[in-house]
Amino acid sequence: MRAALTWRDQAEHCIYDLAFKPDGTQLIIAAGNRLLVYDTSDGTLIQPLKGHKDTVYCVAYAKDGKRFASGSADKSVIIWTSKLEGILKYTHNDSIQCVSYNPLTHQLASCSSSDFGLWSPEQKSVSKHKASSKITCCSWTNDGQYLALGMFNGIVSIRNKNGEEKVKIERTGGVSSPIWSICWNPSSRWERFWSRADQQEESDNSHVEEIPELKSRPGNRHCSETQVEDQQEEVDFSLDERNDTLAVADWGQKLSFYQLSGKQIGKDRVLNFDPCCVSYFTKGEYILLGGSDKQVSLFTKDGVRLGTIGEQSSWVWTCKAKPDSNYVAVGCQDGTISFYQLIFSTVHGLYKDRYAYRDSMTDVIVQHLITEQKVRIKGRELVKKIAIYKNRLAIQMPEKILIYELYSDDSSDMYYRVKEKIVKKFECNLLVVCSDHIILCQEKRLQCLSFSGVKEREWLMESLIRYIKVIGGPPGREGLLVGLKNGQILKIFVDNVFAIVLLKQSTAVRCLDMSASRNKLAVVDENDTCLVYDIHTKELLFQEPNANSVAWNTQCEDMLCFSGGGYLNIKASNFPVHQQKLQGFVVGYNGSKIFCLHVFSMSAVEVPQSAPMYQYLERKMFKEAYQIACLGVTDADWKELAMEALEGLEFETAKKAFTRIRDLRYLELISSIEERKKHGENVNELFLADVYAYQGKFHEAAKLYKKSGHENLALDMYSDLRMFDYAKDFLRSGDPKDTKMLIKKQADWAKNINEPKAAVEMYLSAGEHMKAIEISGDHGWVDTLIEVARKLDKAEREPLLKCAFYFKKLDNPGYAAETYMKVGDLKALVHLYVETLRWEEAFALSEKHPEFKDDVYVPYAQWLAENDRFEEAQKAFHKAGRQSEAVRVLEQLTHNAVVESRFNDAAYYYWMLSMQCLDIAQENEQQKTEMLQKFHHFQHLAEVYHVYHYIQRYTEEPFSFHLPETLFNISRFLLHSLTKETPLGISKVNTLFALAKQSKALGAYKLARHAYDKLQGLQIPARFQKSIELGSLTIRSKPFHDSEELVPLCYRCSTNNPLLNNLGNVCINCRQPFVFSASSYEVLHLVEFYLEDGITDEEAVALIDLEAPRLNKRENKWQEMMSDNAQSLRLDDNADIIEDDPFTAKLSFEQGGSEFVPVVVNRAVLQSLSRRDVLIKRWPKPLRWQYYRSLLPDASITMCPSCFQEWLFGILELSHSRLHKL
Secondary structure, eight states: OEEEEEEEEEOSSOEEEEEEOTTSSEEEEEETTEEEEEETTTTEEEEEEEOOSSOEEEEEEOTTSSEEEEEETTSEEEEEETTSOEEEEEEOSSOEEEEEEOTTTOOEEEEESSEEEEEOTTOSSOEEEEOSSOEEEEEEOTTSSEEEEEETTSEEEEEETTSOEEEEEEOTTGGGSOEEEEEEOSOOOSOSOTTSOOSSOOOSOOOOOOOOOOOOOSSOSOOOHHHHHHHHHHHHHHHHTOOOEEEEEETTTEEEEEETTSOBOSOOEEOSSOEEEEEEOTTSSEEEEEETTSEEEEEETTSOEEEEEEEOSSOEEEEEEOTTSSEEEEEETTSEEEEEEEEOOOOEEEETTEEEEEETTTEEEEEETTTOOEEEEOOSSOOOEEEEETTEEEEEETTEEEEEEESSSOTTOOOEEEEEEEOSOOOOSEEEEOSSEEEEEETTEEEEEETTSOEEEEEEOSSOEEEEEEOOOSTTOOEEEEEETTSEEEEEETTOSOOEEEEEOSSOEEEEEEOTTSOEEEEEETTSOEEEEETTTOOEEEEESSOSEEEEBTTOTTEEEEEETTEEEEEETTSOOEEEEOOSEEEEEETTEEEEEETTEEEEEEOOOHHHHHHHHHTTOHHHHHHHHHHOOOHHHHHHHHHHHHHTTOHHHHHHHHHHTTOHHHHHHHHHHHHHHHTTOOOHHHHHHHHHHHHTOHHHHHHHHHHTTOHHHHHHHHHHTTOHHHHHHHHSSOOHHHHHHHHHHHHHHHHHTTOHHHHHHHHHHTTOHHHHHHHHHHTTOHHHHHHHHHHSOTTOHHHHHHHHHHHHHTTOHHHHHHHHHHHTOHHHHHHHHHHTTOHHHHHHHHHHOGGGHHHHHHHHHHHHHHTTOHHHHHHHHHHTTOHHHHHHHHHHHHHHHHHTTOHHHHHHHHHHHHHHHHHHHHHOSTTHHHHHHHHHHHHHHHHHHHHHHHHHHHHHSSOOOSOHHHHHHHHHHHHHHTSSOOOTTOOHHHHHHHHHHHHHHHTOHHHHHHHHHHHHTSOOOHHHHHHHHHHHHHGGGSOSSOOGGGOOBOTTTOOBOOSSOTTOSBOTTTOOBOOBOTTTOOBOSEEEEEEOTTOOHHHHHHHHHHOOOOOSOOOOOOEEEEOSSOEEEEOOSSSOOOSSOHHHHHTTOOOOSSSOOOEEEOHHHHHHSOGGGEEEEOOOTTSOOEEEEESOTTSOEEEOTTTOOEEETTOOOGGGGGGGOO
């Protein structure tokens, strides 16, 4: 910082005060009893103002610039307009010591030796307040809320706008240290505690809160001390929240700072002179202080002395800064008026992307120019020089040099710590820091010092040193580039005492820089010319005019930039200079960023490198152009570079460029070309043709394809692009195969663009019948399909079958059948008939071709089953030879009938199932045993369900057409049949209920009671509950026996059997199974007999049919024979002819034992039997026939020839008639 005197004038009297007009154009001086008005631009006296009768002590200008006020020893205050006219005057009781305008309300405070007054344009009178001591100075806060008064007794009183005292600051010096000048910092943006280290600059805008006022409490005047203290603390706390700072200068030779609350900021600053005036710059960053030391000193806002502005010959009574500028006006005891300009030099340092500069004269801010990060290093002394290199930072202060280092080696680290401190005063023009040394430059001399302050070596130059720069190197051996005023350029290594002369030019060096590879040197001389030399040959490569600074690009050897004349000039290699507007000086060039210093700010300007890149492209220097593009160009520039390199067949560069812009399409092309080159393909014309095709230059590509002998590629290209007209022109009279292929592709295109009609026609003309058929079928064009199918030869099976497929799909089975007939595909025709349910045609075809029988009847049976025509389905399965399917269908039918309570149908289906099992046993020897077991089981179930059908109808329906005896017999038969298991759907409750009711009706009371008892242990439906309970009660009144007429008789052994038999439907004595009538279920007078081994069924029938004459008596008796497995009765053949019948003889014979002994007859007995007395069940094989002998020949028994059920007296039940359908 230095001060330049702009103008000076001499008045006749002491200058006690001065004030600037807010716009800075006029300066009001208090000189003697007059006011002197000066033009600040040149120091011209505009007009002296007379109005006071005695010495004018003070003057102040309103912030709005409309009026100013002056106070004099004549006890008066005069208000003046900006036109220099006095408009108002008022007086005090003593001389006026100071005046000050409120910056917001323009209220005027005027202070005398004994009081102070407050006046505003809106008031007619002046509000005056007494003071305890002489007021020497006053100042308003920048929000106009508070007025600070400096007293002669060393007290500072802070009053509100109404003159009431809010804060009282009592200083230690007291009366011996009168307050001579005070001033509020005009900006409240400064922090409350200045000792806190700022990490970033704060915004200029500030928010000021209003301070709450103290109010007196009502009631007792004598409040306690505690209350007062609490109240004071509350006020202090509120005032503490504000950022207003008051500078106080007293004649105890101290400078102090206070908050609005009265709290002192920091310690007192000792001045060693009596201060007469203190004032802030407009923004509050600096303080001006003048007094008995006969000079004006510049201080930082926190009281650090920076330097002297101007030395005077007498005391300085007033000094103030011109609003919003660096000009200072000074008034002295001897009447001297001086006007200075302060010139703040830029103290800074730059290394690559780190820029360090001085801020507020005592702080250093390090800025990362790429990331825009900033870090502030707080200082308490004036910063004179700054140097930065890699991780080192050197700061020179008046009495020392601080060396800082980064905390880490991270390139983004911005935190510094003190490494070394050299406590010594140095005088130097330039300061440079290296890894282990600092370099001091003083005119012609260079000194190298270690960080401990020891001088290691020194260089003395021939001329003044104009420029010095560290150009890198190993730690402790860095190189320096030095430019002298005589034009000499040297390179110095810090560990070498000898300087190396690089070159010598005739003009003085102003700025210089070395290229990244140390091969080229750029120099700006005193004539503003940029000269570029080859360091090795000393040859001048080129020179450019209008340059004030130069910088090489650290990432590109052949690129530099220089500034001058308001333009930035970028030069690449030997190409012409590219210019663009730029304010400031170029100090660095890194990639695409140019670091520019303009006035006091450093900025990183992003400069696209498009111009130099295109310069390289014009000369087909693709690799160099790529290097330039890497520094920073737009996406459009990258694309242009990629395309140019691709057309120049510089695939590596093109690949990198396309990768930058993420163009996968062209990257795939380059990859395919590189793959082809690996396989030996090296036809550049073909590669270029592919490139042109990708770029849309199709005709150029076609020419190159043809030139390289690849016409087919051109044809493919035109076809893929649907440019069929161009393709035809390209073909002209070419190969018919190519023409056909072209038509096919055109048809493909027509199909893709949804022109199916045209596509079909083209496919047919190209012979692509399958595709034509597919399109026609998908669109349902039956007429086209018929036409195609009839034109096709029968040998073309695939397209014909495709036609048939679409005929079926489009519900035209007739045309499909015609097509299958044409092809001769009978199996497909059968399937067509089956799919379209044309069963008659299918049956007819299967008759002609029996091999398709399964293909017809099996689907037919499945279709019948799906349509609930199960009986027909079963027959169809049977006809198709699918016995297992037939059985499965019948099983399903049976199950459904049982679930639906159609028990008569269930009986019928079980009978059919048994017959099916019998058929399977006949055909399959392996399954014979299993099927015969199933046969007997299903026969049993058929009979059970048939019988239960009547029980169910009796219990469910309101009326019954059966006789009680029949229902009684049926119930007993059913209960006897359910001794082992109860089939699905059959209810014991229903059966026992029917038995109980019929037993009671027929007189079988014992049996009825037994049935009711059994019912009590079962779950009875609600509808039977009442009836069963009533029956259970009423049966108790009946005798406990059964009617003898109801007792069944065994016709073999003549034993009376109980009504309920635990053994089932067999005799309890001889174990002979009972044979029941199918109508009334009475026991029939039939006894089953068996043939002796060796007698066949045919022989037995023949012997019975002979019917030998009967004899009245028989001499022989039944012979009982025992064997391992059975007991048997036989007639002795050798005996004489007997007269008695074996069955009749057995009636009086008592059987014993628990096993059944069957009746076995020989040939003689068979011959003796009468045909009308024998009933034969002629079962189909593999079953044997069953033979029954009627013991009551006079009673007629009829047997069904199909199901072999017997009926007494020839009575057939209508409900059983369906059993004869088979």
